Amino acid sequence: MGPVAQVPIARHLLRAKDLADARYGDALTVADMAAAAALSPAHFSRSFKAAFGESPHQYLLTRRLERAASLLLATDWTVAAVGVAVGARSIGSFTTSFRRMYGMTPQAYRSAHPPAARHVRVPRCVAMAYARPRNRTFREDTTAPAA
Secondary structure, three states, X not given: OOOXXXXXXXXXXXXXXXXXXXXXXXXXXXXHHHHHOOOOHHHHHHHHHHHHOOOXXXXXXXXXXXHHHHHHHHOXXXXXXXXXXXXXXXXXXXXXXXHHHHOOOHHHHHHOOOXXXXXXXXXXXXXXXXXXXXXXXXXXXXXXXXX
């Protein structure tokens, strides 16, 4: 039996980053992310910061706030509901963190952008059916070709 191939540490770090992207709303900790990367929490934190330029905790917080900003624009949920949806432990800390990142409170952020109803997505199939021409200008032959 040959030697076992070593998986690069970057692959393990991406596994942890993917976990944070997928479960940002859960009570996810750095220890959970380290376990996903199969590294000790201290080694994981150092390696993650070296690879991605920010600590795992900062990355998770940034991901949550980005998602919150998106929800504020795309839904009519209350600020509290958005905070809960992205995993905030308290609305006060959520508002403070949001203000630090975006320079305004979540409510002010929502007010500074158009209402969510303007962002409703129309399925492509519906848009294409609606855009089809009503009167066709090309002639279709109705007679059978001569044999």
